[in-house]
Amino acid sequence: MPPPSAPAVWVAPTSDGAGTPAGSSRTVEDAREAPALAAAGVEDCAEPPVLPAGYERLEKQPELMAAWHAEVSSRRAEAQRTVHLLDYRDRRVAEEEQSAPHTFRQQAVLKTVHHEAAVLLGMTDHDVRRVLSVAQTAREWLPQVWEQYCLGRLDFTRMRKLVAGAGDLIETNSGNSAAQKALTEALDTQFCSAATGENKNTLDQQVRDFVAEQDPAGHQRRYERAGSQRHVAITHHHNGMSTLRAYLPTLFLADLETRLHSTARRAPRRQGVAGGLKPQPALGPEAPQDPAQEQSTFSQRTADLLAQWLRIGAGSGRGDAQGAVAVRQESTINITVPLGTLTGDSEAPAISSDGRYTLPAGEARRLVNSPTARNSYYLTGLTTGPDGTEQVERIVKLGRRNPMRGLSGGAATPDSAEDSRWTLHADLVQQIRSRPNLLKTSSAARFVTGNLRAAVMLRDKQCQVHGCTEPASTAEIDHRTSHDTGGETSGENSWVLCHHHHEVKSHGLLPRLHTGSDPPGGSTDPPPSWATGTAD
Known part of the structure; x- marks a missing residue:
């Protein structure tokens, strides 16, 4: 394997913070x-x-x-x-x-x-x-x-x-x-x-x-x-529902989105609809015994939570409604920052680790070096393929230690500043090579969890089916070769698939892009019960 190129630093701060086209001769x-x-x-x-x-x-x-x-x-x-x-x-x-x-x-x-x-x-x-x-x-x-x-x-x-x-x-x-x-x-x-x-x-x-x-x-x-240009707009529809549109800073809404999703996942599926958000059906012989109780979907729970939090924040006195779920205080946003951006050698932007938004270099540096944010740091080693595309080869975890701590911010001369940056670069490359590669770890468990899950999500970013942009944070980690047929729980045998394409793959309908006895999309095993609608 060729040596990794200049590393990228992944940061998870908390809320504290010309020519003719190929093949064409036409003019x-x-x-x-x-x-x-x-x-x-x-x-x-x-x-x-x-x-x-x-x-x-x-x-x-x-x-x-x-x-x-x-x-x-x-x-x-x-x-x-x-x-x-x-x-x-x-x-x-x-x-x-x-x-x-x-x-x-x-x-x-x-x-x-x-x-x-x-x-x-x-x-x-x-x-x-x-x-x-x-x-x-x-x-x-x-x-x-x-x-x-x-x-x-x-x-x-x-x-x-x-x-x-x-x-x-x-x-x-x-x-x-x-x-x-x-x-x-x-x-x-x-x-x-x-x-x-x-x-x-x-x-x-x-x-x-x-x-x-x-x-x-x-x-x-x-x-x-x-x-x-920030603003809020509310559009009322003819069916008793309305649409809330808010144009707000990405860092604020990305943090709010993470809080909503993590809290909604912990909320019980069957619960009362707090605050009367769901219009009640007319009473009649077919009316349910308790119309306020429903088997809510993830999207419905997310909507209910946002409405509850808005009411609590507005001081309406209805924050103690039955079934209300407390706001989860700790959440993370994940960004990938080029090393040159951190050292000030480049103004290349940071990109969210799921590929959904970018941040200017100055904002990225502020987040990385914020004294109040409880950051976790990972290093990503990239290699460039023959076609010029970059591939993630290694991901190592640094933990809470800021990798920029060794860079002198007040160097006396340009030469000493350059020496500091060179030393830091060499140190980070050495850490990428010497620390355990999370993508090479494996587990005897069925599900991908912990550091391995974080590494797979960092590597794949989004659903791996061509053209799909579902972020890893709301998608699923799937075994390329199914666990039931002997596939191991490892970085090499795991990839991110959205629920929709996970179901397609489980029916053997994804293209055969990989070789092996059980390639993705080519399994002869019957699909799981959740993919056929027979799950309890």
Whole structure:
């Protein structure tokens, strides 16, 4: 095994705290003409879909391939519609500039164009404006992505995710056209081909991380500015329920989410619904004896807890309602921080250990070095594969000791500061190599618990089925080779699966991605009772 590269430090603080795409020789001009060619009946067959490893068999399913060709035709038709709308808008604006070059008049013409297109197409003015805004940004700043869209390889939803990333780069580098051009070109080159093989959720995470890493200063500015936009909105529905939306700092809500989930798991499944949250059914011969008692789901218990806590916090005097569950005081949020960020050599962002959010470098350093937070520290050793992707090879636990404690914060000279950072780096690499690798531990028990569970969750982050982004914290740890057929409880034989895909795997329906006598998805054992609906 090659030696691990620079380690990343995982921290669990408490609440105290340009080129042409591969395989393509078409030009952007070709792409703009592609929708018209397809509409005119010129043969331009859809290319095979981009499939992840293990899913190649889908190309042999005639119904699915027919659906794929229909999808590509639909995308090209949509792209053709979008090009026509852009052309109409550009023509109307150009005509207006010649006759009455007044800014207010031109804005009125744009609104008129949006309204006219909306009336004709059965859309809203807002939807037309959004489509044209996304298309204009892609055409101007992401020409390779625009080409993929016009050729039917990329749908509008995923193009919009890329445009949102470009918009962040453009906005936070306003006045610096060179930086805007360089950053958007990098985004365009990175994702023009890769985006076709991702769904909108995984692509959204990849674009988010790319933008934060390429433009850390802009990421910091967006982070600081977003706080001023915090708000709460309540929408009342016609069925007696309402929706609460709160736009609040991630660190606060991530901590609250952990508290809710951990407390809801400990709450009894059958309990009274505190505070009258569940509307009671009308009395009648079929009414239950005690309608307030129900076999509640995890989601229902989480909702009940949040409502209870809101009432307690609001001082409504109803915090002692029957069935109320006390707030669990201790919770954790988990972030992975590059070593260079901790030492100040880099401004690369920290990423939550389940991949769901990022934090600017300064905020990550504050959390790691907070004197009031009860942090636990892990070191992660990474290796880079032939395809350039990083793989987690080792995870070791440092415990409560801050690995940055050996770094002098007040070095007298730049040379001594550099020496301190080099010494720290060497020390951490040595610890990664010498301390027990949690991923190599095993247990005689059936369930994955303790340090092994923490290591598997850190390694996998999310459900391991392609395209699934369910975080490890709400997913399940599954044996690749089932425990009943001799599979050991170890890091190598464990992976994170969400409940949905765990059930699919238990029926032997996941792709055969691994070799062995009992590969994931290839077990001949009958599925467990919970997967067939026969559990008590």
